[in-house]
Amino acid sequence: MHAKRILAESIFALALTTMALSIAGAPAALAGNRFHLISLAEAQGARTMAFAISSTSFPNGGDIPKKFTCDGADVSPELSWAEPPAGTQSFALIADDPDAPAGTWTHWILFDAPPTTTSLPEGVGKIDELPGGERQGRNDFHKIGYNGPCPPPGKPHRYFFKLYALDSKLKLQPGASKQEVEQAMQSHILGKAEWVGRYKR
Numbered sequence: 001m002h003a004k005r006i007l008a009e010s011i012f013a014l015a016l017t018t019m020a021l022s023i024a025g026a027p028a029a030l031a032g033n034r035f036h037l038i039s040l041a042e043a044q045g046a047r048t049m050a051f052a053i054s055s056t057s058f059p060n061g062g063d064i065p066k067k068f069t070c071d072g073a074d075v076s077p078e079l080s081w082a083e084p085p086a087g088t089q090s091f092a093l094i095a096d097d098p099d100a101p102a103g104t105w106t107h108w109i110l111f112d113a114p115p116t117t118t119s120l121p122e123g124v125g126k127i128d129e130l131p132g133g134e135r136q137g138r139n140d141f142h143k144i145g146y147n148g149p150c151p152p153p154g155k156p157h158r159y160f161f162k163l164y165a166l167d168s169k170l171k172l173q174p175g176a177s178k179q180e181v182e183q184a185m186q187s188h189i190l191g192k193a194e195w196v197g198r199y200k201r
Helices: 002-048 178-185
Strands: 051-053 078-083 090-097 105-113 157-166 189-199
Touching: 051 189, 078 157, 090 178, 105 178
Parallel strands: none
Antiparallel strands: 051 078, 090 105, 090 157, 157 189
């Protein structure tokens, strides 16, 4: 009986010791799991940060003021962007109207903007090459630079300002057409961001 009692007490003591060690180790294990979960969430958050464009000139999907159209001063709107993809070496911009009666109408082509560029000011000059090295193409008005909305009377048209992050410069000459720019961009697009405005007359 005495031997059995000693054996039972030893087993009970061993069980208590095992339980104590498990509880003591739990915070560390939990801490490790918590660290893993936080790291995963942070990694997921980093992946969701997207290349994006915006404008202070008009809201996305909203009406474009006359100032930026052929009914006003016809100056280009302000555009800003952030979070370009890694490896971006230049930016290209194409603004067009897919609702034009004759098919998609190009209003603005700009390319070879340096990778450090984060915005274009309102009223970009209608010249071949800008001080920062950006070059401008020829739009469907057969002019260099920006020419704004000028639709026929009727339903509002949509105007898409499409910004492309590229892994190289296009090295096209000023005055390049939309077709030339799109062809040169093939296999070089790292990301695309878009801002849309509407206008009717």
